Amino acid sequence: MRRYYFDYNATTPVSPEVLQAMVPVMTEVYGNASSVHHFGQMARQRLDDARRQVAALLNASAEEIVFTSGGTEADNLAILGAARQGHAITTAIEHPAILGAVAQCSSSTTVPVDGRGLADPDEIRRALRPDTRIVSVMHANNELGTVQPVAEIARIAAEAGVAFHSDGVQAAAKIPVDVRALGVSMYSIAGHKFYAPKGIGALFVRKGTTVTPLFFGGHHERERRPGTENVASAVGLGRAAQWAAELGGEEWTRLGSLRDRFESAVLDRIADVHVNGAGAPRTPNTSNLRFDGIDSEPLLIALDLRGFAVSSGSACSSGASEPSHVLMAIGLTPEQARSSIRVSLGRGNDAAQVDALVDALAECVAHLRHIAGRRTSFSLSVPEQPDLTHVPAH
Amino acid sequence: MSQPTDAVAVAMSGGVDSSVVAGLLHSRGERVVGLTMQLWNQRRLPDLAGDRATGRCCSLDDVYDARAVAQRLGIPYYVVNFERPFEEQVVKPFIQEYLHGRTPIPCTLCNNFVKFDQFLEMAEGVGARRMATGHYARVAWNPDNGRWELRKSADQAKDQTYFLFGLTQDQLARTLFPLGGLQKMQVRELAREMNIPTAEKPDSQEICFVPNGDYAAFIDAYFREQGIAPEAAAGELVTSGGRVIGEHSGVHHFTIGQRRGLGLARGEPLYVISTDASTRRVIVGRNDELLRARMGVKDVNWISTAPPSAPLRAEVKIRNKHAAASASITPGADPQRVEVHFDEPQRAVTPGQGAVFYSGDLVLGGGWIE
Numbered sequence: 001m002r003r004y005y006f007d008y009n010a011t012t013p014v015s016p017e018v019l020q021a022m023v024p025v026m027t028e029v030y031g032n033a034s035s036v037h038h039f040g041q042m043a044r045q046r047l048d049d050a051r052r053q054v055a056a057l058l059n060a061s062a063e064e065i066v067f068t069s070g071g072t073e074a075d076n077l078a079i080l081g082a083a084r085q086g087h088a089i090t091t092a093i094e095h096p097a098i099l100g101a102v103a104q105c106s107s108s109t110t111v112p113v114d115g116r117g118l119a120d121p122d123e124i125r126r127a128l129r130p131d132t133r134i135v136s137v138m139h140a141n142n143e144l145g146t147v148q149p150v151a152e153i154a155r156i157a158a159e160a161g162v163a164f165h166s167d168g169v170q171a172a173a174k175i176p177v178d179v180r181a182l183g184v185s186m187y188s189i190a191g192h193k194f195y196a197p198k199g200i201g202a203l204f205v206r207k208g209t210t211v212t213p214l215f216f217g218g219h220h221e222r223e224r225r226p227g228t229e230n231v232a233s234a235v236g237l238g239r240a241a242q243w244a245a246e247l248g249g250e251e252w253t254r255l256g257s258l259r260d261r262f263e264s265a266v267l268d269r270i271a272d273v274h275v276n277g278a279g280a281p282r283t284p285n286t287s288n289l290r291f292d293g294i295d296s297e298p299l300l301i302a303l304d305l306r307g308f309a310v311s312s313g314s315a316c317s318s319g320a321s322e323p324s325h326v327l328m329a330i331g332l333t334p335e336q337a338r339s340s341i342r343v344s345l346g347r348g349n350d351a352a353q354v355d356a357l358v359d360a361l362a363e364c365v366a367h368l369r370h371i372a373g374r375r376t377s378f379s380l381s382v383p384e385q386p387d388l389t390h391v392p393a394h
Numbered sequence: 395m396s397q398p399t400d401a402v403a404v405a406m407s408g409g410v411d412s413s414v415v416a417g418l419l420h421s422r423g424e425r426v427v428g429l430t431m432q433l434w435n436q437r438r439l440p441d442l443a444g445d446r447a448t449g450r451c452c453s454l455d456d457v458y459d460a461r462a463v464a465q466r467l468g469i470p471y472y473v474v475n476f477e478r479p480f481e482e483q484v485v486k487p488f489i490q491e492y493l494h495g496r497t498p499i500p501c502t503l504c505n506n507f508v509k510f511d512q513f514l515e516m517a518e519g520v521g522a523r524r525m526a527t528g529h530y531a532r533v534a535w536n537p538d539n540g541r542w543e544l545r546k547s548a549d550q551a552k553d554q555t556y557f558l559f560g561l562t563q564d565q566l567a568r569t570l571f572p573l574g575g576l577q578k579m580q581v582r583e584l585a586r587e588m589n590i591p592t593a594e595k596p597d598s599q600e601i602c603f604v605p606n607g608d609y610a611a612f613i614d615a616y617f618r619e620q621g622i623a624p625e626a627a628a629g630e631l632v633t634s635g636g637r638v639i640g641e642h643s644g645v646h647h648f649t650i651g652q653r654r655g656l657g658l659a660r661g662e663p664l665y666v667i668s669t670d671a672s673t674r675r676v677i678v679g680r681n682d683e684l685l686r687a688r689m690g691v692k693d694v695n696w697i698s699t700a701p702p703s704a705p706l707r708a709e710v711k712i713r714n715k716h717a718a719a720s721a722s723i724t725p726g727a728d729p730q731r732v733e734v735h736f737d738e739p740q741r742a743v744t745p746g747q748g749a750v751f752y753s754g755d756l757v758l759g760g761g762w763i764e
Binding site for chain 2: 297368
């Protein structure tokens with residue numbers, strides 16, 4: 001069976017050029033980047049090159065890049081490094097890495113989003129308090145692809161003298177990112193979302209912004225992240241950033257038209273489909289679709305058994321019984337949230353694959369709606385109606 | 395591309411039985427899809443948790459085991475979430491039944507409303523019109539009367555037909571019980587031959603979502619989670635003569651036939667005779683007061699025979715470990731209700747339990763004891 005991957009927001013394969021850059025680092029440039037000798041210096045040089053490449057993707061300076069183990073650590077470092085003892089403001093559709101970290105702060109305010117998935121900057125402004133230490137609003141949402149008005153919110157935070165962080169894990173290397181133009185104090189990225197390996201990410205920390213480390217040990221990463229540098233992975237991240245900076249524009253245009261081709265074909269061929277997050281600016285590769293009357297769980301499995309890998313939201317919460325907090329936040333009912341799937345495109349996809357996915361979707365959705373349509377209660381009745389609001393009265 | 399409907403969905407619990415089912419079907423060349431039902435969130439009711447707790451369904455270990463078996467066999471495998479229907483249609487009615495002074499069978503509720511209903515629908519949705527489970531039972535088509543028949547398993551000690559009396563013809567038509575003709579020892583042997591990682595895993599014994607089989611503690615913990623004061627279920631302990639001899643902390647702590655200390659007058663053992671949910675009284679009495687010659691059975695489902703219009707003879711089982719007793723079954727005006735008259739009075743006929751009608755190893759049907 002041929003298999004097709006449509007879950008690039010969950011993770012991506014390591015690209016050939018990234019792998020090519022990494023292999024010699026693992027086998028030949030194996031020194032500890034903190035060592036004084038030649039081996040260490042060679043590793044340090046690769047690490048510095050990688051840092052410059054990452055900085056270039058974001059329009060940052062190299063010394064503003066802190067390598068981390070990934071997006072979760074970058075998000076945690078930003079929130080807890082700046083605001084553990086204070087008030088944090090965030091939105092209802094953040095990644096669990098933000099929501100979980102914010103829950104560790106002294107207090108927090110979660111700002112709602114509208115039906116398109118966009119936060120209202122005025123709501124952020126109203127949530128500011130004298131003890132607010134950080135505002136964190138994701139750049140692009142992982143499930144919907146919606147792009148937030150980050151620059152506007154950053155201005156509000158700056159006026160209040162509060163640090164502003166943006167989780168850019170789903171935005172970096174998918175849309176242009178300029179941390180200067182956006183005005184963010186901190187910005188998170190994760191390598192495996194754009195063809196670098198898992199286990200490497202980075203936090204941009206603007207000069208003058210203080211973060212206290214999460215870990216304790218050596219003096220690495222300018223006292224912000226101790227631990228022997230993961231040089232090979234950092235080199236991979238740097239090479240992936242370079243690819244995105246040089247060729248990303250073309251690829252994003254290609255993915256945008258593939259996504260539009262996919263959505264218009266689905267809307268054309270399948271009835272009662274809605275695009276979640278429609279009407280907001282979106283990353284070019286992400287499509288979140290709602291198929292009324294069916295459950296995404298069997299749809300996802302049926303597609304997988306035919307060789308098509310899509311997602312029912314974020315991979316981080318799959319297997320959970322709770323509907324997606326993101327889809328609930330944009331006003332969907334639990335049933336609507338449970339009838340939604342996410343298709344996220346990437347370098348391996350082409351028009352033929354997208355067309356094959358549309359065919360499979362049309363058949364699976366029709367099959368599932370047929371089953372749902374003839375659903376009748378052919379079983380025995382439950383012995384007693386489940387009503388536990390009170391125990392039997394006298 | 396045609397809709398692939400020829401696959402078989404195997405309900406994999408992570409135990410040896412369903413693992414062997416997957417292995418058997420796979421070796422026969424069937425296209426097998428392994429599915430594990432996530433039924434209950436073990437992070438709930440934390441005061442029940444403990445390292446030594448047993449009988450915990452859907453633990454990460456069970457999912458790990460089921461996945462390991464699927465990987466070993468090289469079959470597609472998924473965890474599917476049924477926590478909501480399980481709570482609504484199994485756990486809540488289970489508790490509600492206890493609060494109403496009855497003794498429920500959650501396994502039958504799960505079979506009727508989750509496993510052979512919503513799971514079967516899920517299986518069809520993913521492209522598997524048939525499902526297979528590790529139940530010890532046999533199903534076969536009888537061309538003479540045009541019905542799917544349910545029979546006891548070859549391993550009499552493991553037979554699980556008592557829990558399957560709610561299955562409809564449509565459900566049976568799409569269900570495979572590949573272990574029905576095997577002895578449990580053979581199943582373990584097959585597991586070893588197939589190098590199935592769960593070959594030596596102990597059998598599960600208890601209600602899957604109730605740790606250590608302590609259902610009363612489960613209900614109390616569920617009350618606390620839902621903000622219901624456990625005292626709300628407390629009441630009096632009364633003799634069959636009407637004398638109050640003490641207090642109890644909830645009717646759900648009692649099942650009919652259970653021994654409750656000694657009678658004061660003659661020092662003879664006292665047993666729970668009945669519980670009255672409306673007054674929350676638990677009535678105790680002598681062992682011989684537990685004997686009943688007749689009972690009403692409701693919501694009857696006829697399996698291997700059409701609904702009878704005249705009285706019929708059968709062996710009737712009133713709980714899983716009960717030795718089926720000869721009885722006459724008389725249909726009433728309501729086609730889903732029958733009167734059962736035992737030839738010999740039976741001890742502890744318990745409302746809420748199932749009554750399953752057999753003719754030899756053939757399951758005629760069954761319903762709920764009133």
